[in-house]
Amino acid sequence: MTTGQVGAVRRRAGQDPKTWSRRFVANNGPLMGLVVLCVILEFASHHVFLTAGNLSNVLVQASTIAVLAFGQTFVIVAAGIDLSVGSAAGLTAMVSAWMFTSAQFPAGIALAAGLACGVVVGAVNGLAVAWGKLPSFIATLAMLSIARGLTFVISGGKPIPTPSSVSFFGSMIGPIPVPIIVLAVMGIACAVVLNLTVIGRSMYAVGGNIEAARLAGLPVKRILVTVFALSGLFAAVAGMVIAGRLQSAQPGAATGYELNSIAAVVIGGASLAGGVGRASGTLVGALILTVINNGLNLLNVSAFWQQVVMGVVIALAVFIDVIRHKGLSH
């Protein structure tokens, strides 16, 4: 809670025009990092990076990780962690594809079933955490395994072609790729829920101090279930984007993406201790991860060095943020 209050005070102080620009820079360290990264890549890539085509690629490629990370933001704000988002994304897309091809349901119903499956997976996580008293790390680790296993069971280990309702997520509306629209819609949804709804504000309270939230009369258990259910729903949407882009649901889709989604949220300035986190920060975090991948490809950097660079940038991004906060509070 204390960090949340400091943030609120800072935001209010930021309205003073004299210090506004300084505050903006101080409060948006990750964004500054992203800008610097983009400038470096633009010159290093001989002006290929900042072309409309490449920026569109970056946004499309960021869409899956960003949508997963938006869902993860709810969980991390509420002081939890969701390790099952990658598996949930794989499972939900597979459920949709299977409903359409094997069970012969209409495309629209197949899509709805996939999204509902994401909500169920998330809600089960939430129930295990809220009522089962499992640490979220363990509950979602179990779900990571269960959901991936079910994906293999349903698919028999083979890719299944997706219905038109899912393939739509990988298509274009006019000149704009649908994944970019999905990215925008889910990002706005995440920001609205966190900032403008009672349940969203309650997540900060639960994450800041769960005991205080309980004593203040907040329905902590219901909030936790909602948090994980939202994460499951966002994972399902990400799953549809991945499947839509490949026109098929892959049994191994999104394996390991949970770690990237957590990294995106933390790079974006959230605290794993809970109570702090913003949708805009998460977006920046996801973009940083994607831009690094894109840039290393453009520069044709060797695969061995790519992993080193990725690790160093993740560590640096969070380290700078830690230093910055310390510097301000002392």
Add this chain to the structure above:
Amino acid sequence: MRKLHRWASVALSAAVMVSLTAGCSNPADGGSGADASGKVALLLSTMNNPFFVSIRDGAQQEADNRGVSLNVLDAQNDPTTQANQVQTAVANKATAIIINPVDSDAAAAAIRPALDAKIPVVAVDRGITGVTVDSFIASDNVAGGKQAADILAKAIGESGEVIVLEGIPGASSTRDRGQGFTDRIKTYPKITVVASQTANFDRTEGLDVTTNLMQANPGVVGIYAQNDEMALGAVAALGGNTAKAVKIVGFDGGDDALADVKAGSMVADIAQQPKLLGKQAVASISDILAGKTVDKTQSMPVETVTQDTVDKFTQANS
């Protein structure tokens, strides 16, 4: 202090979970291994992948032909389970072991009981690090890389820019398929490899990396993907018509890729022959048991499959 408690409980529950999962696999091993006596044990890494199922099919066919009784065990991609299976096979006096390691490094320790008991061992598809087994049988990935270079060169008229999608960094298949290609493509002076990037043998990554590389190198006319999944990602990245203009060569011979070769969106696929791997493993084992000598390493040929030959290849390997 409370925090400490919480972490302790997390660690404890994690430990319990790990031991539970490890425990689960044990009874199954004992059960299926019980009738392994006097048989050749075939220890597969996983049956959750059509490639390894084909190895099993080929091995079973050859075993039936030669009157060898085969006991097939699936390690479900868990090196520990595989180590247990080796122990059980040795304890049940299996006459020989054919192992398809889950992990080349982990298999070095796992196979020790069999070596100590002087049971003949043949490794299939993946080798065992630091251990010389009686025979190691795998696809000739270096030759496959060279074949890929030749067919790609032919498809683009022996000139132009090409890109390479690499597999998981450090994997032996990545090294061998890359080396064969690099060595051979050098002999075409008008072809330049403008970028070589990993997409980790993954279809989604193949899609993203291809998109990025095409952005940096719009003049590319050919793509060599070191497995089928990445080739299919490249096809998705380029879309139907562009995929036909840019020539894509994949590697493995999976159903999806062969369908794309047939449809023309991939120009060729370098097909492994998993059935042949399985057959050769059983043939080698029965030769060794009969006292004949077999080569320590056996490279099985891979086949260049194009639109013209795809039907013939599919028939021969179904």
